[in-house]
Amino acid sequence: MSITAPPPVQQAVPLSRRSLAPDLARGLMLLLIAVAHAHMYLSGHPAGFRGYTLDGGLLDRLVAGIQILLVDGRALPMFAGLFGYGLVQLADRQLAAGRTWPQVRKVLRARSLWLLAFGFCHALLLFFGDILGAYGLVGLVLVGFIRRSDRALFWAAGVSTVLHVAVLGLFGLLTVTAEKGDTPAAMADPMEAAVMRMIGWSGMTPTYFAVSVVPAFLLGIWAARRRLLEQPAEHRALLRRVGVIGTLIAVVGAVPLTLIDTRLWDATDAIGITAYALHSVTGIAGGLAYAALIGLAVAGRERHARPGAVTRALAACGQWSLTCYLLQSVVFVALFAPYFGGLGTQLGDAAASGVAVVTWLFTVVLAATLSRTGRRGPAETLLRRLTYRRVR
Numbered sequence: 001m002s003i004t005a006p007p008p009v010q011q012a013v014p015l016s017r018r019s020l021a022p023d024l025a026r027g028l029m030l031l032l033i034a035v036a037h038a039h040m041y042l043s044g045h046p047a048g049f050r051g052y053t054l055d056g057g058l059l060d061r062l063v064a065g066i067q068i069l070l071v072d073g074r075a076l077p078m079f080a081g082l083f084g085y086g087l088v089q090l091a092d093r094q095l096a097a098g099r100t101w102p103q104v105r106k107v108l109r110a111r112s113l114w115l116l117a118f119g120f121c122h123a124l125l126l127f128f129g130d131i132l133g134a135y136g137l138v139g140l141v142l143v144g145f146i147r148r149s150d151r152a153l154f155w156a157a158g159v160s161t162v163l164h165v166a167v168l169g170l171f172g173l174l175t176v177t178a179e180k181g182d183t184p185a186a187m188a189d190p191m192e193a194a195v196m197r198m199i200g201w202s203g204m205t206p207t208y209f210a211v212s213v214v215p216a217f218l219l220g221i222w223a224a225r226r227r228l229l230e231q232p233a234e235h236r237a238l239l240r241r242v243g244v245i246g247t248l249i250a251v252v253g254a255v256p257l258t259l260i261d262t263r264l265w266d267a268t269d270a271i272g273i274t275a276y277a278l279h280s281v282t283g284i285a286g287g288l289a290y291a292a293l294i295g296l297a298v299a300g301r302e303r304h305a306r307p308g309a310v311t312r313a314l315a316a317c318g319q320w321s322l323t324c325y326l327l328q329s330v331v332f333v334a335l336f337a338p339y340f341g342g343l344g345t346q347l348g349d350a351a352a353s354g355v356a357v358v359t360w361l362f363t364v365v366l367a368a369t370l371s372r373t374g375r376r377g378p379a380e381t382l383l384r385r386l387t388y389r390r391v392r
Helices: 020-041 058-070 075-096 101-125 132-147 150-177 190-225 232-261 269-300 309-319 321-336 349-373 378-387
Strands: none
Touching (some): 058 232, 132 190
16 A cells, blocks of 8 residues: 655745745835834833824924824735735645645644744844734634635625724723833833833734734735736736825825824824824725835836846845844844943934834845845744744
């Protein structure tokens, strides 16, 4: 009697054969994440709904206004959509290699579980606002939606959006009513800061971040089924509509909170909470719109045989997205934390964003340089090895 061996583990797609648009979107998204996170390491100032200082100078208020209008609450859903898109790509490769759906589901759940573990370590050591744990949790719980119908995806996305608004209202209420205490970024004792980061992460990951991720994650699955970013030239009309309409919705929805958090509008608490919820929920449209616009840009370049050096560098950063995301936190802790560089009490929002841009550029150059030899990011390599360790 012969025993049929299971299909071999599907090898990772060589970097040179990866689709350009998803990687380019991830690379540019990391810039948005960097500038959205850097100011969260500052301390010693009263802060608004999005964590920007309320006593900053004119330049600080201008930078904060631009970021609230165009960046904050837009990078997270963009990454969520790309995460859902990437899970479908991974599942398709596994199925093409001859694996059954139960085997593929096991791989996806293992990857999501390890991503949750990465998020735990990231929060413990570096950043209370970690988002890896939320993606891992959502992937672990909702992996079955990869096989569900489009109708089920849209229904679930709609229901999760309503839940998202309810959670936003709760967090907005806590922002204006809770007693203000020291944030982990303000704590000089690294052990005390680590404890506070874990308390915040364990509460916010399942309640705030994960709920925020779900709508865009599900719509990313829908987009991947149609290969919108892998074949953008065939979907120009749809990408254009999503890009234009989504950006318009996101900008209009961000205006009230931008005015409030930059002190141009002295609104009541009720209006502030409403503006906070509106800003975040319209950010879902903004994140998806940004990904669509990048797909359009790639479609417009398809007549060129080879992307330019800058495009290749940005795509390399996207290929190293997990490594580059973690490197951002390492740099920010080294510069801003009271027990290291201590700049968190000395810089304002504008300077913090400047540091973020330089940090992102550093990761782009690093990824572009090291990926020329086909090398993958160390965090990506570790995640892959852990995922497939028992999947044979």
